[in-house]
Amino acid sequence: MELRNKLFLGTFVHSKALDELEYLHNAAVCVDTTGTIVAVEVDCDEPRAREIVLPGLGWDGAEVEVVKAKEGQFFFPGFIDTHLHASQYPNIGIFGKSTLLDWLNTYTFPLEASLADPAKARRVYTRVIRKTLSHGTTCAAYYATIDVPSTNLLADLCLSHGQRALVGRVCMDQLSPDYYRDASPDASLADTRASIAHILTADPTMSLVRPIITPRFAPACSLPLMRQLGALAHETSLPIQTHISENKSEIALVQSLFPRSATGAPDNSYATVYDAAGLLTDKTILAHAVHLTEAEADLVRARGAKVSHCPCSNSAITSGAARVRWLLDRGIGCGLGTDMSGGYSPSVLEAARQAALVSRHVVLGADGRGEGEEREKLSVEEVLFLATRGGAEVVGLEGRVGGFGVGLEWDAQLVGLGLVGEDGEVGPEEEEGDVDVFGWESWPERVAKWLYNGDDRNTKRVWVKGRLVHQRK
Amino acid sequence: MELRNKLFLGTFVHSKALDELEYLHNAAVCVDTTGTIVAVEVDCDEPRAREIVLPGLGWDGAEVEVVKAKEGQFFFPGFIDTHLHASQYPNIGIFGKSTLLDWLNTYTFPLEASLADPAKARRVYTRVIRKTLSHGTTCAAYYATIDVPSTNLLADLCLSHGQRALVGRVCMDQLSPDYYRDASPDASLADTRASIAHILTADPTMSLVRPIITPRFAPACSLPLMRQLGALAHETSLPIQTHISENKSEIALVQSLFPRSATGAPDNSYATVYDAAGLLTDKTILAHAVHLTEAEADLVRARGAKVSHCPCSNSAITSGAARVRWLLDRGIGCGLGTDMSGGYSPSVLEAARQAALVSRHVVLGADGRGEGEEREKLSVEEVLFLATRGGAEVVGLEGRVGGFGVGLEWDAQLVGLGLVGEDGEVGPEEEEGDVDVFGWESWPERVAKWLYNGDDRNTKRVWVKGRLVHQRK
Incomplete structure (x- = not known):
């Protein structure tokens, strides 16, 4: 299967140190056809990525596959x-x-x-x-x-x-x-x-x-x-x-x-x-x-x-x-x-x-x-x-997988949590999961909620080495 | 809301003693309009229930709501x-x-x-x-x-x-x-x-x-x-x-x-x-x-x-x-x-x-x-x-809820587990859950699988006092 260059946009969360998660908001991560991360840019929406980042990589923007995390979703290492x-x-x-x-x-x-x-x-x-x-x-x-x-x-x-x-x-x-x-x-x-x-x-x-x-x-x-x-x-x-x-x-x-x-x-x-x-x-x-x-x-x-x-x-x-x-x-x-x-x-x-x-x-x-x-x-x-x-x-893959950084391979999951409406109900798509977010939670609190009540329903998509290997229906 | 008399058919599992679950297979449980269990019959399929049990209760079979557990599903107390x-x-x-x-x-x-x-x-x-x-x-x-x-x-x-x-x-x-x-x-x-x-x-x-x-x-x-x-x-x-x-x-x-x-x-x-x-x-x-x-x-x-x-x-x-x-x-x-x-x-x-x-x-x-x-x-x-x-x-409701028996109220859930096909895949409906049954498991093993990996996806329907209060879409 031929892979395309990919541009991932949204919030990225990964471990910076044993006791520290890094939250990259409004960020862009570029993954080449070998599945390798070639750029990580913060404060970078799609227009900016297309204007600055993709040309810098010599990529044709028309051929790039764009994957955007929705509001509240985040990318996390596999x-x-x-x-x-x-x-x-x-x-x-x-x-x-x-x-x-x-x-x-x-x-x-x-x-x-x-x-x-x-x-x-x-x-x-x-x-x-x-x-x-x-x-x-x-x-x-x-x-x-x-x-x-x-x-x-x-x-x-x-x-x-x-x-x-x-x-x-x-x-x-x-x-x-x-x-x-x-x-x-x-x-x-x-x-x-x-x-x-x-x-x-x-x-x-x-x-x-x-x-x-x-x-x-x-x-x-x-x-x-x-x-x-x-x-x-x-x-x-x-x-x-x-x-x-x-x-x-x-x-x-x-x-x-x-x-x-x-x-x-x-x-x-x-x-x-x-x-x-x-x-x-x-x-x-x-x-x-x-x-x-x-x-x-x-x-x-x-x-x-x-x-x-x-x-x-x-x-x-x-x-x-x-x-x-x-x-x-x-x-x-x-x-x-x-x-x-x-x-x-x-x-x-x-x-x-x-x-x-x-x-x-x-x-x-x-x-x-x-x-x-x-x-x-x-x-x-x-x-x-x-x-x-x-x-x-x-498993001997440090420096190759486990986080988001240039040179690492794109082994990642897109995580989404349920959002509770004002009426106490959740929407049909968001119902696909056991984690309820009310909207006032900080990002670390959302991640804690995911840890303690998350399951496979929250893992919306999964990639290994740049290839999409799982997607929830 | 007016409740109808109900006939539940299938496998029923409940606690008989602290260390013993009772498995009632091919059983019928009748619940009246007050939500009370009025009959529990084993070795009783729908024809037999209609022939013997419902008339014995003085129920008009045409007006009874029938709820059947599918193969592999079971009723469990709420x-x-x-x-x-x-x-x-x-x-x-x-x-x-x-x-x-x-x-x-x-x-x-x-x-x-x-x-x-x-x-x-x-x-x-x-x-x-x-x-x-x-x-x-x-x-x-x-x-x-x-x-x-x-x-x-x-x-x-x-x-x-x-x-x-x-x-x-x-x-x-x-x-x-x-x-x-x-x-x-x-x-x-x-x-x-x-x-x-x-x-x-x-x-x-x-x-x-x-x-x-x-x-x-x-x-x-x-x-x-x-x-x-x-x-x-x-x-x-x-x-x-x-x-x-x-x-x-x-x-x-x-x-x-x-x-x-x-x-x-x-x-x-x-x-x-x-x-x-x-x-x-x-x-x-x-x-x-x-x-x-x-x-x-x-x-x-x-x-x-x-x-x-x-x-x-x-x-x-x-x-x-x-x-x-x-x-x-x-x-x-x-x-x-x-x-x-x-x-x-x-x-x-x-x-x-x-x-x-x-x-x-x-x-x-x-x-x-x-x-x-x-x-x-x-x-x-x-x-x-x-x-x-x-x-x-x-909670002071012993003798009223907690199991299946005549005189108890029908507080119950219908539980379904995923069945793995011969190709290692699960069907679209069965995919609604994290429990995988291969088909050779005994009933106690299925219940153990439910305990250790079950979640709300396995709880297909829930009744309280005979009333349906939750149903998975």
Whole structure:
């Protein structure tokens, strides 16, 4: 599909810093045919853009596609979901009272295994891509399954639907059911290489989709497998994604499975096990990190690995309340993950909302009734940073997506909120959403209303790399 | 408006016990012109209903209105919101990093005071009724403001929109700003009586709307005022609503404001202060109850007062994590409150979802990383009980609403979930929602999906007392 040069006009909101949103009003953003932002001008309406900005870019104004945000609407960077299992999408909301290890066996492995059926995989993966795009997720770090053809299909579908993605074939050669396990470390590595090769053939420059090496988590991987995957990461410079320190039983399991005598590492902490296998790199995404020790945080920081915070999941399956401030204080980059289907929601906005709420439970401390550190609390601005720029850093796309600036690619959503009339009713178009604006709210208040009650209805249009990939009817 | 006899056909789901949902498939429910359920038959399709059930009721089948749930849809009892401030609706989502006492002064009192403007009050109250109805709230326990005319307007609007409600003029004669405070206990009482009289004139049998005596919370009420309101409750047998033990600073404030020397009570606990004023009755709704002591729980139980659990609010403004299991174990009736705008959402379904999640934080205990009591965890079934039958008990309507049974009134919602096609797409009608059903899910799994991802789009139609009060376009 041939893209045209585009001129976006209106209000643009994005993170300037962890605790600061920048509001660009009456602004113009120009996006070229490669999907790259080539101009950002404030105090610039359409006539001025046509008079000054477009000629400066050497663009023919007659051929430019103009997209205007309506009064009250705003452009916001696309969300980055730094951790989710595409294969588990049909199970969101279904977890009962389980916790991690029984949840895997009861709900998760049977579903993942069933996606070796190509028709089922196509149905589920199509749906998860369409669904997450509709929620403004322009980039997702996906776990697929152990099955190569359907993992490749997921990557193909991301490409055809235009969603930026990291797609990983899941590696697991132990402690999972017979019906769903790699036959050996070598078989796991061969399948991983096959999936990497497919994805690199489909998108040779990794312009949209890239492979990611995906050891499920330490308990499901033998040490030889982890070491081979670490070597593969070193050989290919590809990113890695896995889970760490989600749940206390899981941590105890890791410590019993990987004693120092086996790894040769200085201790048997969860992070050390990964490090000993060469899996802690500056391109590693560690999901959860709820219960990291200070020493593990030091190690993660030293290696430059990043954390995907998954508050919906951590609350739902009773894993714990991750201390995001504590991680950030230690210089560890953090983004947000929906972690479907440990997490119940496809929405990064919901993950941001829950990140704010869970941070308050961290403040509350013991039994939710004590007195924790007030500064653990995350603000509206901070959780939206995590959902965009923070996520970009976690998936290795900082400086490429996550905000509005010359040189960044146009991964964005147009957000609209409902306006309440004088009679207390809302108009037919505005009714498409749960956020009610009365008109007197400041811009930060409108954004707070969006964070706390927004949903896919407020995401009117979504672009990835300049291409329109979702539009509400 | 004249109501017709109605025949509802399809699947009906409601709480049979705290931890048990009952699924009535292929069932028929007959609702007479007073809005009362007069028959519930299972294994009964329309022909059978027409052949056996309607004649048995003496109904002319030609004049009966038939409402059929489509395949996959189900009827569910209307939600009961046991605690919300209608006047604060415009502020939902706007609370920053505040906690209770600064939140009141910064955000809440200025907005409430501004609703003395009748046009603004009409706009806000119309919107909150329409909004909560659209989320399936068939009954709401509203706080209005200190202003009598606009409080009366809220009651009138509930009546005209057909929402069941308890409507309270807020009483507060101390520790609030000069611009928003009752002039004296006598003035507060006179205004309260005026509002009660208005509501009893508008709905003399309290068939839909009833007044509720509403001391804001102890810190904002002098002892003389609380005593007069307690006497008024005794005189009128009307229900009472107030807040208790929401936040630790608030509790300390109560203890300093109401020493034993002033109340003459055996101690200065929050519950004891209310009890000393005659405000703890079996018709009292206590919102929050996050930090109750064992002795207070005993007292609340002894008086038969009930608790409105407000998890969204308690997390949002960092009040604490209420121990619902602990309250239930002590025989205290509990329901759910959105507590707008301490709570950020108009949806009781969201309150139920957060009740489930917050109960997991109670399990997690210290810092969200300890080991609490596993049994504190609330199930899907339990939080939906709280949202319906539990709420009915809290607002004094047990045996009248909250479930499906002969003699109960028809306060109900029709729920529909999205069905994913074989191609991974959803149909145009089904797209009106965020819940995706693939078709293989059991009924309990569908209900879990609704709990965790449902919103107002899934609530297709809403009835109160047999009258259709909301329908999605």
